[in-house]
Amino acid sequence: MTNKFLRNHQIKMVNHFSDLINTKFQGLNNAICWHRDLTGDFQEIVSKLFLEENITEISIDDLLQLDLTTAGALAREIIINDIKQLTEFGASPSLNLLKQYERDDEFDFISTDVYSYHVDRSPIATDTFLCTYHGAASDILANEQATQKVLIPEIRAKLRTLFDGPEAEFEAFLTEYFFDLHYQAHGDAKPTNLGVGHLWRLAVDHPTQDVLPCVHRAPMENPGEYRLLLIC
Incomplete structure (x- = not known):
């Protein structure tokens, strides 16, 4: 897997958290990966957490209350350390136990849920961080391999019928x-x-960003399996 990432012009590989947060996006690079082969039993953590509705946010206290084996405790230590490092950096990480996201089926010609390829936007300089500890993982796509849906004539024409205001x-x-x-x-x-297990940093659309935002999507979940995802 490391070689696959290394061959991708969109991705820059780093070996430490400090490099993850300090490396600048340049050119076609809009995704940075701290590649890790994590040890520990993350599935045990998932099996002992309680899911409320489709998404439950898990706190450090929730993790600390779990009675875990040695392997499970090692996985817990890794997660807590990730949360603390991101928090100290100034981010607001959220650990989610996830069955599925809400689907957008209002229109049959365009979807705006996270299963659709999309970019993140922010009015301030920020990036998206994420790590899947268990379950299906997200996909990213090189910008030249996708087209903004509002620029596709058929979709744009249908969106125009939803708007009653002036063209301007x-x-x-x-x-x-x-x-x-x-x-x-x-x-x-x-x-x-x-x-x-890898901790990623993805470029976001904001006024001071020098590169294109990273196009990404949430995965379809594996049947009968919850995801454990850290994101901010």
Whole structure:
């Protein structure tokens, strides 16, 4: 898996947390990976957590209350350390036990849920951090392998029928309802799966960003399996 990431011009590999947060995005690079082969039993942690509805946020206290084997305790230590490092950096990490995200099926011609390829946007300089400890992992896509959905003529025409205002305000409408954040993969696109255990930093669309935001999507969950995901 390391070699696959190394061959990808979109991804820069690092070996330490300090490099993950301090390395600058440049050129076509808009994803940075701290590649890790984690030890510990993360499945044990998932099996002992309680899911409320489809997504439950798990606190450090929740983790500390679990009665775990040695392997489970090692996995817990890794998760807690990740949370603490990201918090000390100034991020707001959230550890989620996840069955599934809410699906967007309001329109049959465009989806705006996280299963659709999309980019993140922020009014301030920030990045998206994520790590899948257990379960299916997210995909990213090189920007040249996807097209913004609002630029696809058929989709744009249908979106125009939803808007009653003047043409000059149409772009603001697309932004207000987040249609412009979503992308359609090209037929020959080759997504990269982010894998389990690696801590990633993805470029976000904000005014001071020097590179294109990273196009990514949440995976379809494996049947009968919960995901354990750290994200901020």
